[in-house]
Amino acid sequence: MFLEFINLLTQFDSGFGVLNYLTLRAVLAMLSSLLVSLALGHYFINKLHQYQIGQVVRTDGPQSHLVKSGTPTMGGLMILFTFIISSLIWADWSSIYLWMVLATAVIFGAIGFIDDSLKIKHKSSDGLSSRKKMLSQSLGAIIIGLWIILSIDNPLQTQLLIPFFKDIALPLGIFGFLILTYFVIVGASNAVNLTDGLDGLAIMPVILISSALALFAYISGNYNFSNYLNMPFMPGTGELFVICAALVGSGLGFLWFNTYPAEVFMGDVGSLALGAILAVIAILLRQEILLFIMGGVFVVETLSVIIQVAYYKRTKKRFFLMAPIHHHFEKKGISEPKISVRFWMVTLILVLISLASIKIR
Template sequence: MFLELISFLTQFDAGFNVLQYLTVRAVLAMLAALFISLTLGHFFIARLQQHQIGQVIRPDGPESHFSKAGTPTMGGIMILFSFIGSILIWGDWHNSYLWIIIVTALIFGGIGFVDDYLKIKYKSSDGLSSKQKYLAQSIGAIIIGLWLVNDTHQPIPTDLLIPFFKDWTIPLGTLGLLVFSYFVIVGSSNAVNLTDGLDGLAIMPVVLISGALAIFAYISGNYNFSNYLNMPFMPDTAEIFVICAALIGAGLGFLWFNTYPAEIFMGDVGSLSLGAILAVIAIIVRQEILLFIMGGVFVAETLSVIIQVGWYKRTQKRIFLMAPLHHHFEKMGMSEPKIIVRFWMMTFILVLISLASIKIR
C-alpha cells in the first residue's frame, strides 16, 4: 500500500526512495507488526476476558494445567491481524506470493477459529472432529497448492532441492509438486497445532524458522547472492523476506503476552494458520526439506502422538507417559519453563544447522 504512496512522493524528493528498499521495508514490516501486537494486546485480552473466551483444559491433562482454565484463548487472531496488517502496509501488492500467503492465513485461521469456537461454546476440549479438521485442511491445502503450481505470473521451480548437496535435485513435475505441497502444508499445520501446548512453546520456534526462511528468500531473490551460493535465482521470492519479517514481528509481539505464565493462548486459529504459513513460504523458496529439519521440535511432537496412538491400539500400552512429547516431560516432573526453553534451544540449533547448508553444498 505504501509503495504506491512512496512512488508518488519520490517525484518531490528522491530521498523517499530509501523506503522502497527491500531491507528497509522488512525492518519496517517487522516493527509495524510488533507495534500492532503490543498496542492491541491488553485491549484484546480484556475483550476476550469480558466475553469469557477462555481455554478449556483436557480433563486427562497434566495437573499443573488445571490452573490455566479460563485463560483467554484465540490469540491467533491478534497474530494474524498484526501480520496481515503489516504486510498490507509494507508489502508489494503486485507480488502474487503476498496474496497466496494472506489467503493461506485466512483459510487455516478460519478452520482454527471454528475449532476454537466449538470448544468454547460447548465448554469442551473437543472442537471439530479429527475427520472434519483434516477434510477442511485438505481442501485448503489443495486450493493453495493449485494456486502455487498454476501461478503463471510468478511460477516456482518444480524441482525439490536437496540441502547440503551442490547439484542434487529431485524433479517432481507439476503434479508431483502439487501432491508434495499438500502433505507439507497439512503436515506443518498439524505439527504446530500439536506443539502448542505450553506457554510460548510453539511461537518462538515459528519466529526462529521464519528468520531462517527470510534469509533463504533474500538469497534466492538476489541474483548475485544466489549465483555465488549456487542456489536457484527466483527474483519474485525476494518479497518473502518482507513477509517473514512481518511474521517475526507479529510472533514476538504475541510472545510478549504468551510467555510463561501466559496471559493469552494462540488457540487453533493461530497454530493451524502459522504452520500452514511456514509451509507455504518453504514451498515458495523451495526449502521444504530444511523446514522439516528446522521444525524438528514440531516433527518430534507429531511423531510422539503417532507412535503413542499406534502402539496403544496394537498393544493397549503406552510408550510415553502422555503425548504430545512436551506432556511426557511434564509427567516426568520437569518444570514447564525448563521444557519450553530447552525446546527453543533445540530449534535454534536446528536452524543453525539448516543455515549451514547455504555454504555446505
C-alpha cells in the same frame, strides 16, 4: 499499499526512494507488527475476558494445567491481524507471493477459528471432528497448491531441492508437486497445532524458522547473492523477506503475552494458520526439506502422537507417559518453562544447521 505512496513522494523528492529498499521495508514490517501487537495486546486480552473466550483444559492432562482453565484463548487472531496488516502496508501488492501467503493465513485461520469456537461453545476440548478438520485442511492445501502451479512460471517449481548439495534436485512433475504440497501444508499445520501445549512453546520456533526463511528469501530473490552462494535464483521471492519479517514481529509481540505464565493462548486459529504459513513460504522458496529439519521439534511432537496411538492400539499400553511428548516430560517432573526453553534451544540449533546449508554446497 505503502509502495504506491512512496512512488508518489519520490516524484517530489528522490530521497524518499530509500523506503523502496527491501531490507528497510522488512525492518519496518517487523517493527510495525511488533509495536501494534504490544499496543493492542492488553486491550485484546481484556476483550477476550469480556466475552468469556477462555481455554478449556483437558482433565486427563497434567494437573498443573488445571489452573490455566479460563485463560483467554484465540490469541492467534492478534497474531494474524498484525501480520496481515503489516504485510499489506509494507509488501508489494503486485507480488503474487504476498496474496498466496495471506490467503493461506485466512483459510487456515478460519478453520482454526471454527474449531476454537466450537470448543468454547460446548465448553469442551473437542472442537471440529478430526474428519472435518482434515477435510478442510486438505481442501485448503489443494487450492494453494493448484494456485502455485497455475500462477508461478518457474522451472524449479516442480522440483525438490536437496540442501547441502549444489545442483541436485528431484523432478516431481505437477502431480508429485501437488502431493508434496499437500503433505507439507497439512503436516506443518497440524504439527504446530500439536506443539502448542505449553506457554510459549510453539511461537518461539515459529519465530526462529520465520527468521531463517526470511534469509533464504532474501538470497533467492537477489541474483548476485544467489549466484555467489550457489543457490537457485527465483525472481520475486525477495518479497517473502518482508512477509517473513512481519511474521517475526507478530510472533514476538504475541510472545510478550504468551510467555510463562501465559496471559493468552493462541488457540487453533493461530497454530493451524502459522504452520500453514511456514509451509507455504518454504514451498515457494523450494526449501521443504530444510523446513522439515528446522521444524524438528514440530516433527518429534507429531511422531510422539503417532507412536503413542499406534502402540496403544497394538498393546493397550502407553509408550509415553502422555503425548504429545512435551506432556511426557511434564509427567516426569520437568517444569513447564524449562521444557519450553529447551525446545527453543533445540530449534535454534536445527535452524543454524539449516543455515549452514547456504555455504555447504
